[in-house]
Amino acid sequence: MLAELERGAADRAARARLAPVLRAGPWCWPSRDHPSYDLATAIAGTNSAPPMTPAAIPAVTVEDRCGYAWVLHLADGPSAVELGRETLRSWDAASLALPRSVPLLWRTVDAAHARVPRVLAVGTHLAGAGQAVPCRIVQGPSFGLAFFLLQASRAFGAPLPPDLIATAAIREDGVLEPVGGLDVKLATIRALLPGVRRVLVAATQASDPVDAGGLEIVPVRSASQALDLVYGESLADLLLQAGADPQKRQELAEWFFRFSLVGRAELVDWAPVASAAARARSGWPLTADQAFQIAFAQAVAERHEFNAGVLPVPDEAWLQARPAPLRLQVLAHLVQQCADTGAPDFAELAPRVATMRVPRLIDAQPMGWRLEGALARYQAVTGQPRAAMETQAALARLYVEALSPADASFPLAEWLRLSGVLGDRHAFANADALRESLVPLGAFGLAGSAYVDLARSRAALRLGIEPRDAFLARLHGLATDPTMASHVRWSAARAWIGATSDETSAMTTALAAAASTPDHRRRHAAAVNAALVALDTALATDQGDAAAVAVAGLETLEAGILRHLAQACGDRPWPAFVALHYPY
Numbered sequence: 001m002l003a004e005l006e007r008g009a010a011d012r013a014a015r016a017r018l019a020p021v022l023r024a025g026p027w028c029w030p031s032r033d034h035p036s037y038d039l040a041t042a043i044a045g046t047n048s049a050p051p052m053t054p055a056a057i058p059a060v061t062v063e064d065r066c067g068y069a070w071v072l073h074l075a076d077g078p079s080a081v082e083l084g085r086e087t088l089r090s091w092d093a094a095s096l097a098l099p100r101s102v103p104l105l106w107r108t109v110d111a112a113h114a115r116v117p118r119v120l121a122v123g124t125h126l127a128g129a130g131q132a133v134p135c136r137i138v139q140g141p142s143f144g145l146a147f148f149l150l151q152a153s154r155a156f157g158a159p160l161p162p163d164l165i166a167t168a169a170i171r172e173d174g175v176l177e178p179v180g181g182l183d184v185k186l187a188t189i190r191a192l193l194p195g196v197r198r199v200l201v202a203a204t205q206a207s208d209p210v211d212a213g214g215l216e217i218v219p220v221r222s223a224s225q226a227l228d229l230v231y232g233e234s235l236a237d238l239l240l241q242a243g244a245d246p247q248k249r250q251e252l253a254e255w256f257f258r259f260s261l262v263g264r265a266e267l268v269d270w271a272p273v274a275s276a277a278a279r280a281r282s283g284w285p286l287t288a289d290q291a292f293q294i295a296f297a298q299a300v301a302e303r304h305e306f307n308a309g310v311l312p313v314p315d316e317a318w319l320q321a322r323p324a325p326l327r328l329q330v331l332a333h334l335v336q337q338c339a340d341t342g343a344p345d346f347a348e349l350a351p352r353v354a355t356m357r358v359p360r361l362i363d364a365q366p367m368g369w370r371l372e373g374a375l376a377r378y379q380a381v382t383g384q385p386r387a388a389m390e391t392q393a394a395l396a397r398l399y400v401e402a403l404s405p406a407d408a409s410f411p412l413a414e415w416l417r418l419s420g421v422l423g424d425r426h427a428f429a430n431a432d433a434l435r436e437s438l439v440p441l442g443a444f445g446l447a448g449s450a451y452v453d454l455a456r457s458r459a460a461l462r463l464g465i466e467p468r469d470a471f472l473a474r475l476h477g478l479a480t481d482p483t484m485a486s487h488v489r490w491s492a493a494r495a496w497i498g499a500t501s502d503e504t505s506a507m508t509t510a511l512a513a514a515a516s517t518p519d520h521r522r523r524h525a526a527a528v529n530a531a532l533v534a535l536d537t538a539l540a541t542d543q544g545d546a547a548a549v550a551v552a553g554l555e556t557l558e559a560g561i562l563r564h565l566a567q568a569c570g571d572r573p574w575p576a577f578v579a580l581h582y583p584y
Contacts, residue, residue, distance in 0.1 A: 001194055002028055002123055005036040015043050017080075021120050022049075024056040024071045026162045027195040028122055049195075052159035058122070058196065059146040060167055060188050062181030066132050067188025069122035072143065072150055074112070080121035084139040091116055093172045094147035094223075098155065101148075101174035101223035112154035117147075125188040142179045144170035145200060148223050149230065156238055160230060165189060166200040174223035178205035186210055200226055203482030221482040228272060236276045240283045249284055256280070257293035260300035261329045271522070274301035274309075292318075300333055303340050306524045307558055307584075311337040313344050319352070328356055328367035335374035339381055342560030346378065361394055366404070369395055373411055380418060380583055381561055383568030389418035389427060396434060405438050409448030413455040420459025421580055428459055450488050454478055458495045472499060479507055486522065490514065490529040491584055498536040508533070528557050528584070535579050547575035554578065 004010035004018065005028075021028055022044035029049040030036050041047060055074040060067055070080075083091070095113035124132040145166035153160050167185055169177040182205060189196050190213050198216045206219030220226045227235065243249040256277055277298035281291065295312050302309030311334060319327050331353055338346050353371065358364045361372060373395055380388035392411040399408035412435060419427035435452060438444065444452055457471040457478075465471075478484055478492035493511045497503065511533065514526035531553040538546035551574065555562045561582065569577045 001030055001036070002192060005030055005040055008036050008039060010039065010043060017121065018043050019045065020073070020077065021071055021122050022046075024073050024075075024120060025050060025052055025058070025195075027058045027071070027165075027193045029195055031194075052162050054153040054157050054159050055150075057146050057150045057153070057160055058165050058193055059143050060165065060185040061135070061138055061140065061142050062184045062188075063133065063135060065127045065130070065184055066135075067125040067127060067181070067184045067191075068135050068138075069125070069188055069192040070138075071120040071122060072117040072146055073120055074115065074117050074150065074154055077118050079119040081119050081135055082137045083116060083119070084137050086140055087138050087143055088116065090141045090144040090170060091147050093170050094144060094151055096172040097148055097170055097174040097223045098151055100172070101227065112151040117150060123192045125184075125191040127184045127187050140179065141169035141177070142167050142181075142185075144168060144179075145176060145202075145220070145223070145226060149226065152227060156235060158231060158234060158238060161198075162195060163197040164200065164230065165193065165196045165198070166226070168200065168202040168205070168220065170223060176202040176220055176222060176226070178202045178208075182208055183210040186212060186215055189215060200229070219482065221484075224272070233275070233279075236272075236279050239276055240279060243280060243284045249286075250290065252280070253286070253290035253293045256297035260297035261326075261333065270301040270304040274298055274305060277301060296330075296333075299337065303337055307340045307561065309337065309341060310343060311341075313348065316352070324356075325365065325367040328365070328371050331356060332367070332371040332374040335371065335378055338560075339374065339378040339564070340560055342563045361391075361398060366402070366407070369398060369407075373414075376411075376414065377583070378564075380414070381564040381568065381581065383570075385418050385421055385581070389415055389422065389424075392418065393427070393431065396431070400434065400438065405441060405443035406448060408434075408438065409444040409452050413448075413451040416452065416459045417455040417583070420455075420462035423463065425463055425465070428463055428465065432456065447485070450478060450484060454488055454492050454495075457492075461495065461499045468499075472496060475499070476507070480510075486514075487525040487584060490526045494529040494532045494536070497533050498540075501540065503533075503537060524557065528554065531557065532579065532582060535575060539576055539579055544575075551575050551578055554582070558582075 002018065004014045010018065022040055023046065026049040029040055044050070057072050059070045059072050061070070062068070119138065126132045145168040148170050149160055149166055167179055167182070169179050171177065178201070182201065186199065189199065196215070198218050200218050200220050203219040203221040206217060218229065220229060239252070243252055259273070277294050281294050281298065286294065292312055292314065299309030299311035303311070313334060314330065319330065331349065334344060334349050335346070335353065338344055338349065353375070356368070356371065358368060361369070364372065372391055376388040376391040379385070379391070392414040395411035396408045396415055399405060399411065412431060415431040416428065419431060435456065453474050457474045460471045461468065475492045475496040479489055479496055481489065490511060493507050497505065497508055497511070502508065511526055511530050515523055515530040517523045531550050535547055535550035535554070538550055562578070565578055565581055566574070568581070
């Protein structure tokens with residue numbers, strides 16, 4: 001508690017300093033039955049602790065062993081301190097991360113970012129012997145996630161929870177990173193911010209050996225996950241309100257459709273897109289075209305997150321009224337949806353696909369290459385892995401020759417994966433040579449590199465390529481990186497567990513825990529890979545009944561893919577065929 005409130009007395013200078021802090025929010029207030037509550041109301045000039053507004057958030061920093069508590073406030077008035085260069089960069093990074101991390105950003109962030117927040121001084125807490133030194137310039141990235149949440153709160157007009165504080169650095173792509181002095185920060189929160197109960201930290205820092213002292217440490221891997229934890233479905237409620245306006249509703253329907261076609265490389269979690277699209281479909285009066293666009297977006301999001309969703313097939317008139325690149329994109333999504341979910345039926349798509357293809361890949365436009373990539377994904381699960389690999393190899397080379405190496409990451413990953421499935425060392429060597437030529441250019445980006453590294457490591461271990469320890473280490477790194485998309489992370493865990501035969505490892509425990517989480521939106525990828533681990537183990541120990549149970553579990557989770565594989569299996573042993581050919 002603030003020293004003045006603890007003592008029950010505050011001089012004029014203390015009252016002048018504490019008044020704006022106490023008016024900004026409830027974090028520093030004592031409980032209503034505490035003797036100093038009346039003093040707090042007198043200092044603040046209010047009858048009670050104020051409610052939250054979309055303009056303020058508490059924050060903490062550390063210098064040496066001294067913790068400083070602050071309130072970041074989007075209001076006029078002087079600041080208690082200046083912000084250093086790195087801290088100001090965090091403000092800009094938070095602004096860039098917001099549109100990249102919020103899949104439903106229908107409001108501009110410009111107003112929220114226009115003015116750096118006012119910084120109010122709450123107090124200092126010294127962890128150990130010595131004397132607290134006044135802080136005149138806040139340095140470092142500790143405000144990063146707090147800046148992000150403050151800008152999001154202002155952009156959406158949605159107050160943050162009153163029991164929350166955040167201390168993590170933020171990158172422009174929304175990835176959160178650890179910051180120093182967490183133990184001192186927690187002690188400072190307990191000492192000066194009695195209303196705070198939850199502390200958001202970077203997921204990579206959640207295991208730091210610190211004394212939480214009754215505070216709940218909440219690990220967060222990305223800015224988008226932080227918003228999901230903080231707001232839950234309330235942002236979708238705001239979206240529904242925005243859609244009450246016919247013009248805005250049309251804009252949002254078009255946004256959903258464009259977003260589902262193009263996607264966003266930085267987006268880790270598609271579940272909020274699926275949820276918001278579903279609520280928009282049920283809550284808005286929609287034209288037929290708007291209903292199609294939003295249903296399309298919902299199904300694409302559900303495919304990305306759960307390998308599920310019913311993708312509507314547009315009629316021929318609708319397709320022919322669109323430019324050829326858009327038609328190709330729509331068809332590519334339809335084919336991919338068929339590969340991953342079993343619907344729509346490929347026979348329904350084949351005539352349209354045939355009219356859009358060209359005889360030579362080199363003559364196709366880039367959107368035509370996307371369609372060819374989707375067709376190769378379909379071939380890979382329907383008994384044509386060799387043809388699929390040859391197409392993906394050609395596509396990877398074409399993207400490089402067309403000076404678009406970032407787009408090569410996905411066909412290259414499939415080329416590598418299928419070389420392992422087919423036991424083809426020569427194909428692996430050719431794919432790896434192309435990869436090595438691109439790595440120095442940093443061409444793949446964060447997301448693309450993860451897919452390539454996962455596929456390469458899985459194939460290399462299957463083919464017995466050395467150095468084995470290096471491939472195991474890369475899988476371990478992907479599986480334990482909380483910033484990774486869940487399907488990448490848990491697929492890497494399955495491959496690592498299978499290669500090490502270590503069923504008692506922390507990796508196995510983490511996979512099992514993720515597969516059983518109550519949040520159904522976040523457990524799908526883990527549940528699939530837990531079933532695959534069970535299948536691998538059963539096959540390795542010749543337990544036929546256990547293998548059949550594992551495959552049955554997969555069939556409930558991935559019905560479309562398993563139907564394709566069943567038709568392709570022929571007279572080969574079914575459980576082993578699934579373990580080898582399951583594509584993700």
